[in-house]
């Protein structure tokens with residue numbers, strides 16, 4: 001999936017009052033800059049984050065923001081809450097008020113949470129069809145049975161949504177500890193998958209989302225994704 005785009009001529013016309021049919025002339029006169037370059041075609045695609053200037057006047061200059069947070073226990077995955085500290089309360093970012101959460105974690109789940117102001121990116125990250133792997137470390141009340149891996153690989157029927165979960169990969173680390181990799185994020189998915197075996201999840205920690213990890217980030221800390229991480233994510237999202 002790509003971000004919502006507009007053709008340059010429509011964008012200019014809608015944002016400047018210039019008639020659509022006159023935009024071609026502005027282009028020929030080299031009066032339009034797109035991301036700092038003289039525009040070459042009226043059909044050029046403009047996204048929410050393309051910078052557009054006309055006669056030195058800025059028509060659009062939104063900065064995309066991508067933040068990675070190491071969520072502590074007891075922090076709610078919401079932007080506002082009357083009772084609990086929210087993930088947004090933990091973040092210092094100039095565009096904090098624009099950010100939304102990409103794939104929530106439960107109150108007591110810890111680990112990797114992404115936030116962004118780029119709706120197209122977050123949809124792509126969350127779509128099961130993108131097959132971006134989210135990996136969790138899970139501590140369980142009962143020992144994990146040898147049959148779990150095959151059942152998770154086949155998928156479990158969730159009556160409420162009337163769906164069967166996508167194949168998931170289970171690595172057994174010890175009797176009560178596993179690493180589970182999913183390509184989707186249904187409501188309470190990990191807890192419900194172990195609930196199938198009446199095995200209660202005692203601790204849940206999201207280790208990674210695609211190529212992104214928490215390496216070097218202490219609990220409660222956040223940072224912007226690097227250009228390299230974004231480029232790697234793009235490859236994962238578009239492969």
Ligand code: URA
Nearest residue numbers: 106109188189190191
């Ligand atoms: N699955 C759950 O059950 N809870 C989470 O927070 C994330 C995945």
